[in-house]
Amino acid sequence: MKSDITSRKDIELLVDTFYEKVRSNPELGYIFKDVAKINWETHLPRMYSFWGSILLGEYSYSGNPMQKHIALSKLTAITNTEFSMWLRLFTETVDKLFTGEKATEAKVRAENIARLMMHNIQTA
Numbered sequence: 001m002k003s004d005i006t007s008r009k010d011i012e013l014l015v016d017t018f019y020e021k022v023r024s025n026p027e028l029g030y031i032f033k034d035v036a037k038i039n040w041e042t043h044l045p046r047m048y049s050f051w052g053s054i055l056l057g058e059y060s061y062s063g064n065p066m067q068k069h070i071a072l073s074k075l076t077a078i079t080n081t082e083f084s085m086w087l088r089l090f091t092e093t094v095d096k097l098f099t100g101e102k103a104t105e106a107k108v109r110a111e112n113i114a115r116l117m118m119h120n121i122q123t124a
Ligand code: HEM
Pocket: 028, 031, 032, 036, 038, 043, 046, 047, 050, 062, 063, 064, 065, 068, 069, 072, 078, 082, 083, 086, 109, 110, 111, 113, 114, 117
């Protein structure tokens, strides 16, 4: 039976599963591989900290995601199409693995941040 997101282990499972999907997605994978040339060994722990801070109150993340995504959008198109796909994969991952208050919060926060990112990219 599925349960809620309650531990660092849950966050790591969520993030790992989500980025597995992202990496093999035709619309998103190349942005990470070819445009940002991501180092997964550093990116994944940053994302554990990001979601751990949002959902578990860890205070372990420091960074400026808005600035990073604006910079990225100058290198490749990041439009409603890419954001919709990102959100679809994120929602699918949360729903496949978890259920509960934190699981819902994860989806709501992702949607709100995505909306703000889109707005900032479009007006940058
Ligand atoms: C189309 C949608 C998105 C794409 C293609 C995308 C892509 C990327 C890429 C390539 C990076 C690595 C940047 C770098 O290290 O140079 C990154 C970092 C990051 N992304 Fe996204 N992203 C998207 C949406 C989102 C959303 C909606 C969120 C939050 C809910 C998010 C949160 C983050 C965070 C926290 C980082 C780490 C920033 C840091 O290094 O501190 N991203 N993203």
